[in-house]
Amino acid sequence: MQKMPAWAEVVLVPLISLILAALISAIVILAIGENPWTALKLMVDGALGSTYGWGYTLYYATNFVFTGLAVAVAYHARLFNIGGEGQAALGGLGVALVCLYIPWPHWSLALIGATAGAAIAGAAWAAIPAFLQAKRGSHIVITTIMFNFIAAAFLNYLLVGPLKPTGSMDPATAGFPQTTFLPTFQDMFSFGETVLFRGTPANVTFFVAVAACVLVWLIIWRTRLGYEIRAFGHSQPAARYAGIGPTWIIMITMLMSGGLAGLMAINNVMGEAERLILNSVEGAGFIGIAVALMGRSHPFGVLLAAILFGFLYQGGAELAFWTTIPRELIVVIQALVILFTGALDNMVRMPLEAIFGRLSRPPKPDRRSAQSEPSA
Template structure:
């Protein structure tokens, strides 16, 4: 039985949960000696007050859309893919190798190639835990956590031993070259005469991320495969009776998930024009918060990614002007995950009671 109307479930509960997280964050900011509204003003000015701010906000948003979709597709199959971080790391390696292997003549060729490279590597990194879960029953949460650490160690090893240019101390690859340079927002908007800051990193990947959201929606709600994934996520037994193979669903959902995380590399690696250590910067984990907040729906993911992009850029500004460390974002991220994910029922239970009381006046609820 569903007590809540659909809109309350999809919009009201997440909004209330976010409100609670923000109130707590505000109290923490107050404790740190800053007026929360002043902090909010600083963040809004820094993140949304200029095309430079927007350029960074949307750059981060692009990352979070990809990792958000990565977590979301896994959630649809009731899998908890905490390995987005490692998959995006490997995706970065794939995209970087593609960019380094060939002196690309033009970005229109380099971009699809890097996208495929990133997606393949990300998918491969997700495939191993998926296979282990499907065939050997090893818990995917633990294995994907382990794979995050293995990916980090592997990345240090490869960068230090093989990929960094001779004589360089910095563990990073050489620059990819002019043929792999992606058009920035300043280039794109310049075509139609809108001035946009050219020092902000937002680039064409943002539109690819939006396209990925559309494809995600089509896949999940308009194809047979998407139906099977959702059916499996709702009930493994029912899906089994309908002839849907659980092992196949786990593997397919995780491959798509890993590929989406890997696609992030076009933004985080290709747009920065070289592969550095820790290019993912925690975006894989933020994806979990984004997917939970966005209720695993592409529109929700876009909105949540935008919110986190704003928090990320605004938090950086706050660190610059108000002596509040960037870690504030990690705290907010933790609160959002806690309230929209784990403490969902804390908001839901009283809300259900209220709705019951409205529906049946005079009778006590549940």
């Protein structure tokens, strides 16, 4: 059976999976006595109907781009990094240390320093599970998920102890200096009396996330390192035979993955909270897994999937505010999207492969017409 064309793999399979998830979600909304069409309109208006909604949607999407890219890069080497939550949390520690203890004269220089601090801290936290996988054979899934809890406990210790300002009751660091404050979308896109994105946390980090998508695409598909990562992921024995060292690939891939997860802290710690607080990641590391699955581990797909999940987050908040639909229903919708795009992927893929296989199959010759032709 012939496989589907590339466009169907990237676009059609996720789209049909999303439609199926939406249909099941509509049935759930009907079951609790609400109108699915009204709920959809509220979500669209709340998330996309104004610059205020767009500001929150893109803020959430920025977080999910970084964690989605982290999962996607690791997956190309067939490494399932589910430690994005802890790596992003430690990225926040890197941002806080850079912003609090280095006197920056301007936000642009602080952004460069915070980017380095976040990436180094996230990569360092991913390096330990990577080493255990490469040298000791410890499974990367087990070690990365354990390190999520270790990261949470470590930050809890720091924020209620060494990093907590004297006299403060909050489990958080001191506020960052004003010279480290990043420009928000309101600052960037408001002109005269026209104020756009008023009061939203979306900031310049969104463009850093887009740049990260481009950079990941260049590395994975346009460099020798990217070729080695993909070759290792397709067949480890063949990669070894070609001289590609497994220890090197595992380590460099996980360092890249952890660094990308750590970069999320630029958005939520430096750009929004302007200090490091407890539980600043808020589950974005796990949402990154769904984003990478739905985006087919391609940077452009990750960007689109991140915007979709940003829409679900912001639209869900509006839905819970204006209707009796609980906020937890959005978690159900997210779970359905993950279910259809991940666990039930073959339920959509196999029928489509059969359809495209029939369409591309050459027609059988007519035996009767062939027999009626005179022989030469």
